[in-house]
Amino acid sequence: MLPQILDKTGQLDIFHANAGTYVGGDLVDAEPDAIDRMLNLNVNVVMKNVRDVLPHMIERGGGDIIVTSSLAAHFPTPWEPVYASSKWAINCFVQTTRRQVFKHGIRIGSVSPGPVITALLSDWPQEKLQEAKDSGSLIEASEVAERKTGNTFTDFVNRMRVNRACMLLMETDQYISTICYAVGFNNVANFNRRFMEIKGMTPGEFRKQGQARFG
Template sequence: MNELQGKVAAVTGAASGIGLASTEAMINAGATVVLVDRDAEALDRVCGRLGDRAVPLIIDLLKPESCASLLDGVLAKAGRLDILHANAGTYIGGDLTETNLDAIDRMLNLNVNAVMKNVHTVAPHMIERGSGDIIVTSSVAGHFPVPWEPVYSASKWAMTCFVQTMRRQLLKHGIRVGSVSPGPVISALLKDWPEENLRKAKESGGLIEPKEVAEAVLFMLTRPRTVTIRDVVILPSAFDI
């Protein structure tokens, strides 16, 4: 399967979880993938396993200068950019009154601001080339007000709006914009889930694997250019929200 043969993708938060699974799926489909992450050790380990079409790019998206270097870094390493999967994010759950204020800033900066900045950075390159794909990792929490995660859910609602507005701004330039919105995924983000919620999800089979989200991403990327998959909500069949 070489549906992405010759394409160059950049994936943020690529060293683990959904980002890593998305990277693996794109490489298997023929793409060269620039793995964007701040964890240099994890990037070296992953890229060593994945081979020559996995290219590491160390960026801390929470540092403005580093975040702004994304396109320059990709072009320096791969020469072009066809696909951006803006995947990096973090999670806060629980009562708002018990949430650390610095944690709120960090989460909103990563889940919202960094995504907007990344799209702002890469869009001119894609506009000049007249083609491109931008996919944002959102969440089912961006489509339903989840009462035990008010900050996280609000950040993903922001992404739902951002994707729908940017799709309209960029479609005339041949650029497709969409989001994939998983339910609970087995990943490091779940470490912050309320213990009781996590226990119930595990017992009921209410979790999905990152590779299942990656398959949805690949589906979005491999549709004919006349088709945009704007929103994919992918849930464990046993998940009830």
């Protein structure tokens, strides 16, 4: 995965390990193969992906890693012992790895949302799902992003795209339209509008300002 990221962006500043699946219900009813698949994705894949990006971040002298955990990692949830155990393992992984990599300027942390409305909820015990709906405790994925970043998910993504565009404007001579599509905008007008909102100037003005400042 990392080679493809570096081919497109040149560097990796933030890595979000957000893989996961769910096995709920009584342990005695869980299929052994389902347990293996869930532990492999929720624990092994997360650990291996974080491991894969660390050498690049260590070489660069910094980076941020976010791992999606769960409220189930913080107290015993008797209706999901398999899933909860995988998230307890992830919390331990984050806490111990943090102590290894902070000396390299790398920050690693986890977010622990409650029940989020995703396909994972299809495996929830029906009574628990209804209880969560009735109490209003289910949240949208966009709400998690907004709580953590202070922006809506769309605003956060646009800001990341514009920041990437700034780097390309300064470090390459690519056409502005090429940069627009390279960072993920689907048309130049929208790119220019978002760039103006975030940076207070057009992409062309930003490039000229940088050229004047740095020669």
